[in-house]
Amino acid sequence: KPELLVNTHGHFDHIGADDAIRKLFNVKLAVCEAEVEMLADAKLNASVFFGRSFEVKDPEIILKDGEIVKTSFCQFKVITTPGHTKGGICLLFDDFIITGDTLFKEDIGRTDLKDGSYETLIKSLDKIKKLDPKLIIYPGHGPSSTLEHELKYNSYLR
Secondary structure, eight states, rough: OOEEEOOSSSOOHTTTTTTHHHHHHTOOOEEGGGGGGEEEEETTTTGGTOOOOOOOOOEEEEOTTOOOOEEOOEEEEEETTTTTTTOOEEEEEEEEEEEEETTTTEOOOOOOOOOOHHHHHHHHHHHHSSSSSOOOOEEESSOEEEEEHHHHHTTTOO
16 A cells, blocks of 8 residues: 655646545645745646646655655655755665656656756766665656666766
8 A cells, every 4th residue: 555655747638637546545745845946836747738737736745855755665765856856856765766757767857848957967867876886777758778777878977
């Protein structure tokens, strides 16, 4: 049974089912503070620009950089990785990392939407580059990878 719902960032394609999931499973929503405003604004979460327009209720939990979050079956560390959005985060587990739209297989997230910044995203990638290369990467879109593969083949990490 889900115990927590975490958004890596506030774009519509990542938050669209938040309220339904919260209700169905009776779980709390957790996001980085810099993303809270996006949840409740169809322009900021970009839903209005892609033929939809929705808003998500405020989260119950605000995540901080370096925070360790524990559930009954796992724990993860929050790593702030702004650039795709101003409050993007990655979730670091023992053997894998959920990178949202910060890092994809051989690519990175777009930075041309509101509050995106290429320079900031490159700085965020520097944090990821220092992690264990054996980590499996689970991005917000597309296939999984390993940090070792990305360090070798992703031009943004070299």
